[in-house]
Amino acid sequence: MTTLLINSVYRATEGEGIHIGIPQIFVRFQGCHIGCVNCDTKETWDFDPAFTKSLDEVMESVEVLSQDLIKRVSITGGDPLHPSHIPSLIELIKELKARNYFINIEAAGTRVVKEVFDLVDFISYDFKTPSTQVKTSKELLLKFLEDYSHKAQIKAVIADKKDFESTYDAFHFVKSQKMETQVAWCLTPCYEPGEVFPMNRFQQVIQMNEAFGLPFRVIGQQHKWAYGPSDRLV
Numbered sequence: 001m002t003t004l005l006i007n008s009v010y011r012a013t014e015g016e017g018i019h020i021g022i023p024q025i026f027v028r029f030q031g032c033h034i035g036c037v038n039c040d041t042k043e044t045w046d047f048d049p050a051f052t053k054s055l056d057e058v059m060e061s062v063e064v065l066s067q068d069l070i071k072r073v074s075i076t077g078g079d080p081l082h083p084s085h086i087p088s089l090i091e092l093i094k095e096l097k098a099r100n101y102f103i104n105i106e107a108a109g110t111r112v113v114k115e116v117f118d119l120v121d122f123i124s125y126d127f128k129t130p131s132t133q134v135k136t137s138k139e140l141l142l143k144f145l146e147d148y149s150h151k152a153q154i155k156a157v158i159a160d161k162k163d164f165e166s167t168y169d170a171f172h173f174v175k176s177q178k179m180e181t182q183v184a185w186c187l188t189p190c191y192e193p194g195e196v197f198p199m200n201r202f203q204q205v206i207q208m209n210e211a212f213g214l215p216f217r218v219i220g221q222q223h224k225w226a227y228g229p230s231d232r233l234v
């Protein structure tokens, strides 16, 4: 029997990135060893067996939330691409595809997992900025974009100018490789845990983007405007 470590399954209107505003079902994996210092879902870090669910249970939750109205699923975490999740993640993706769901996966920007990325419809790939204290190497980003830019966005969390410049540097590195890609790069202002929507930081990111020639989309997290910093399943 396939089992998965699942923190939660919930329905929400997409709150960030280029799919903002689209109702969908989120399947949040439990377990992450990446350790972004400004992570706002630290409760998902433990690989705690208490979160074990069968594939049937997860699919039932998805179908109940779907009501045959919503055929989009975002797989998130935690880190759904942690090697220990991969076999069950692939089973979940196959089952969702068999039931005609559009599947987005939120990838932490530390791995390219071909056997997963080939199966899903869209990949939201993080570029980890210095404030996270985790690194997405430019070489890994290039490798990802070479194969998957036709169905991807790059997302970066921006706390300050150093984060912005680091993202801009990666953006230019990709361009310098003469790669023809229309992939969207989306910047989101960083949130401190428990913080209400940081209006000033959001405006600063917009202003930095203007100063650097408008290379990026700037998108806040609308679920945090709407529900505040603590409501998780929205």
Ligand code: SF4
Binding pocket: 032, 033, 034, 035, 036, 038, 039, 040, 041, 042, 044, 077, 078, 079, 108
């Ligand atoms: S990858 Fe995601 S869940 Fe893991 S530490 Fe970073 S932000 Fe948190």
